[in-house]
Amino acid sequence: MKKRGQAFETMMLVISVIVAVAILGVLLGFISRIGPGIGGDALTTMQTQLKSVQSRGFGSSNVEKATFKEGSIRVGELVVDLPVSANDVKFSAVDGGICGSSDTDPLKCEEKKITINKQIVGYITTCKGESGPYVIVIGSENQKTEVTTKCDECVDSNGSC
Known part of the structure; x- marks a missing residue:
């Protein structure tokens, strides 16, 4: 088995945060288009x-x-x-x-x-x-x-x- 280092785990965490922020940006854009009609x-x-x-x-x-x-x-x-x-x-x-x-x-x-x-x-x-x-x-x-x-x-x- 290959042993992964701390740098790999940190990089995975950074990538997860970037993906979460991108999804949040898409959702906020969608909500802001709906909002002005309210x-x-x-x-x-x-x-x-x-x-x-x-x-x-x-x-x-x-x-x-x-x-x-x-x-x-x-x-x-x-x-x-x-x-x-x-x-x-x-x-x-x-x-x-x-x-x-x-x-x-x-x-x-x-x-x-x-x-x-x-x-x-x-x-x-x-x-x-x-x-x-x-x-x-x-x-x-x-x-x-x-x-x-x-x-x-x-x-x-x-x-x-």
């Missing part, structure tokens, strides 16, 4: 988008799918750690979307507050023209293009949408 938390998505648009000074963020969890979101929560006043941020919704004005609608949308009565998935984008407020536009799960269009309208009208 949607992140609405508050976190809005904060990230607002920060992105604020750092550029104007423009709009990418439209992202997000999950609105029961509770409420106020503009004051979005401007934490940003040089932006809550008075310079407002919500706007796509007509015929997930927003309504009563407590029976999935979302009750006001200019400075969104009350989430029922967990629901929707689309969010944030935009700002060269003047006017930052506008966070939300729409239902089937209104991705309408969210972009509404954001463009808001920018063109200096935030009065």
